Amino acid sequence: MAKGKTTVFFCQTCGHESSKWMGQCPACKEWNTFVEEIIDKKSVGKSKTSSGMEKKGIPLSKIEMSEDERISTHMKELDRVLGGGIVQGSLVLVGGDPGIGKSTLLLQVCKNLAEQDIRVLYISGEESLQQIKIRAERIGRFRDSLSLLCETNLDTIKAVIDREKPQMVIIDSIQTMYQEEVSSAPGSVSQVREATSTFMQIAKGMGISIFIVGHVTKEGVVAGPRVLEHMVDTVLYFEGDRHAAYRILRGVKNRFGSTNEIGVFEMRQDGLAEVENPSEYMLSGKPEGASGSVVTCSMEGTRPILIEVQALVCHSNFGIPRRTAAGTDFNRVNLLMAVLEKRIGMKLGDCDAYVNIAGGIKMNEPAIDLGIVLAVMSSYKDRPIDEKVICFGEVGLSGEVRAVSMAEQRVSEAAKLGFEICILPAVCLESGDESWKKMKGMKLVGVRTVKDALDYIMR
Numbered sequence: 351m352a353k354g355k356t357t358v359f360f361c362q363t364c365g366h367e368s369s370k371w372m373g374q375c376p377a378c379k380e381w382n383t384f385v386e387e388i389i390d391k392k393s394v395g396k397s398k399t400s401s402g403m404e405k406k407g408i409p410l411s412k413i414e415m416s417e418d419e420r421i422s423t424h425m426k427e428l429d430r431v432l433g434g435g436i437v438q439g440s441l442v443l444v445g446g447d448p449g450i451g452k453s454t455l456l457l458q459v460c461k462n463l464a465e466q467d468i469r470v471l472y473i474s475g476e477e478s479l480q481q482i483k484i485r486a487e488r489i490g491r492f493r494d495s496l497s498l499l500c501e502t503n504l505d506t507i508k509a510v511i512d513r514e515k516p517q518m519v520i521i522d523s524i525q526t527m528y529q530e531e532v533s534s535a536p537g538s539v540s541q542v543r544e545a546t547s548t549f550m551q552i553a554k555g556m557g558i559s560i561f562i563v564g565h566v567t568k569e570g571v572v573a574g575p576r577v578l579e580h581m582v583d584t585v586l587y588f589e590g591d592r593h594a595a596y597r598i599l600r601g602v603k604n605r606f607g608s609t610n611e612i613g614v615f616e617m618r619q620d621g622l623a624e625v626e627n628p629s630e631y632m633l634s635g636k637p638e639g640a641s642g643s644v645v646t647c648s649m650e651g652t653r654p655i656l657i658e659v660q661a662l663v664c665h666s667n668f669g670i671p672r673r674t675a676a677g678t679d680f681n682r683v684n685l686l687m688a689v690l691e692k693r694i695g696m697k698l699g700d701c702d703a704y705v706n707i708a709g710g711i712k713m714n715e716p717a718i719d720l721g722i723v724l725a726v727m728s729s730y731k732d733r734p735i736d737e738k739v740i741c742f743g744e745v746g747l748s749g750e751v752r753a754v755s756m757a758e759q760r761v762s763e764a765a766k767l768g769f770e771i772c773i774l775p776a777v778c779l780e781s782g783d784e785s786w787k788k789m790k791g792m793k794l795v796g797v798r799t800v801k802d803a804l805d806y807i808m809r
Contacts, residue, residue: 359384360539365577387534421518421559424462427614427624428455430653431586431599433607436518439557440606441550443524443579445564446588451597451615451622452563455588456520457482457489458621459561463518464493471516475502475526489621502536504529504548511552521549523563524578546581579603591710596631597622598711610651629656629767632709638737642729645769646721647742647760648713654756654763656740658708659718661725666702677707678722679714686722686745693749694801696730717754719745720773723800724807735807740764741773749800753777758786765792773803 359368362385366377371384420435429435432442446452460470474482479498486492497514501507504527511519521527527545528536535541546562553560562582579585585603590596599613614625625631633656637643642661647654666672675683683705690696705722707713720743728735742760744752754760757778764772769792776796779787787794797803 357386357388359386362539365539365543385534385538387538387540421463421466421468423459424465425459425613425624426626428459428599430651431601431604431611431613432584433604433611436559437583437606438559439553440559440584441546441553441582442559442561442584442586443564443582444561444586444588445566447566450588450590451617452588453477453522454485454489454617454621455599455615456522456561456563457485460496460518460520461486461490461492464496467493467495468518469514469516470496470518470520471499471511471514472496472520472522473499473501473507474522475500476523488619502526502528504545508548508552511556511558515556516558519549519552519558519560521560521562523565524549525565542578546578550581589712596625596710608651611653612650629654629763632657632711633767636708636737639734641732641734642725644721644725644728644735645740645764646718647740647764648715648718649754649756649760652756652759654760655711656763656767657711657713657718659721659725660706660708661722661729662704663698663701663726663729666700671698671700672702674704676705677710677712678705678718682714682719683722685747686719687726689745689747689749689800690723690726693799694727694804696727698726698730701730716744716752717742717760719743720751720800720803724773724803727804727807731808733808736771738768738770739773739807740769740771741803743773743775743797743803745800751775751797751799751803753781758783761786761789761792761794765789771795773797773806 359371361375361378361380362383363380364375364378366375368384371386374381375383419438421438422435423429444452444456460472463470472482479500482498499510524542524545525537528541529544532540532544549560549562552558564578583605584601587600587602589598589600595616597615597617599615601609601611603609614628615622616625633645636658642663644659645656646659647656673684687698687703691698703726705725720741723745724735724741742754744754746752753775757774761772771793773795776798779794779796795806797806
């Protein structure tokens with residue numbers, strides 16, 4: 351081995367470093383994830399301050415604040431997830447399954463920014479210029495302020511950025527970029543870490559907003575070291591079934607806004623279209639007069655989304671009943687069914703139970719507990735629930751219905767879509783502002799226990 355170089359082993363899952371190979375990573379407990387890489391000690395130099403220059407801390411009161419300048423993407427759903435737009439000098443990581451629409455979304459962002467005469471540089475390490483051209487023609491007409499570059503060498507990319515000085519850069523994808531000084535292959539822990547560090551320096555030093563596309567593993571997390579998500583300012587995940595029409599953009603980290611917001615898109619022939627009213631979209635096709643179906647409300651950040659909870663309860667022909675949950679937590683469904691058996695006396699021990707959130711969306715907020723309980727009861731009793739009824743509330747192990755946040759926004763959203771009766775926790779009715787409790791055309795029914803809710807439905 352050349353002088354000045356040493357061999358180390360990195361965990362491909364979490365980036366843990368070791369001087370020797372190990373079968374199990376001591377940090378993340380994964381097996382057979384260590385890979386061998388050669389590190390050049392000369393390239394890892396220590397930062398030195400110039401002589402006579404001493405660094406010192408700055409009092410908090412003397413630090414001047416400035417409003418972050420945001421650039422609108424002209425896509426309301428994306429701007430909401432980003433916290434109001436793209437912050438100048440930010441580094442954003444976009445992850446998602448293959449074929450989910452990450453490149454299509456970013457190309458549409460490039461189109462909207464180019465129409466505002468913002469200089470955009472799209473760098474692709476996976477597709478040729480002709481392939482990008484084919485996708486672009488499907489999306490629409492682009493202006494010349496968008497430039498394309500097919501390159502994976504970080505030194506070349508940095509030189510192009512220094513020369514052209516764009517206002518925004520798209521990197522597709524970070525796993526294809528490589529630094530010649532690092533001897534490991536592209537996509538390895540060292541290369542991904544080095545590439546992210548380089549783009550972070552460009553973003554902060556030159557004030558350029560950079561979007562990075564990241565591949566995901568079979569577990570659904572961004573491939574590469576975990577430090578990748580720590581280094582960037584914002585982490586967005588593009589979710590949804592690639593064979594379905596809808597897509598959900600979810601923020602899991604955002605230094606410039608909330609991490610609870612989501613954006614809903616629909617995949618069409620000409621690209622991704624925004625779904626401004628996801629509640630109406632999720633409830634389309636709801637069956638009429640069918641048992642085991644009820645509408646509930648879940649909050650995603652500041653946005654209420656109405657979803658349909660479906661349940662199918664039938665007698666089991668085997669000794670062990672089967673339980674299935676799609677779109678919600680399986681263990682939570684088992685817990686709620688145990689509450690029905692213990693507190694209400696429903697004999698569900700010999701019944702198969704299937705619970706589904708219609709539309710394929712995934713919801714784990716406790717506020718949908720009451721909807722799951724009423725759907726299971728409706729299917730078990732074979733009693734349809736009125737189509738104008740909506741419910742929400744968290745259910746405890748004692749059978750109590752506990753309060754949830756933002757009850758006013760949930761009721762207001764239900765009223766907009768024509769619902770007339772809302773079953774909600776009694777605690778929410780007893781506290782807060784009185785104005786929304788007298789909403790025209792909406793009857794509010796406060797319940798304290800699951801039994802109260804079942805008695806109202808079954809009366």
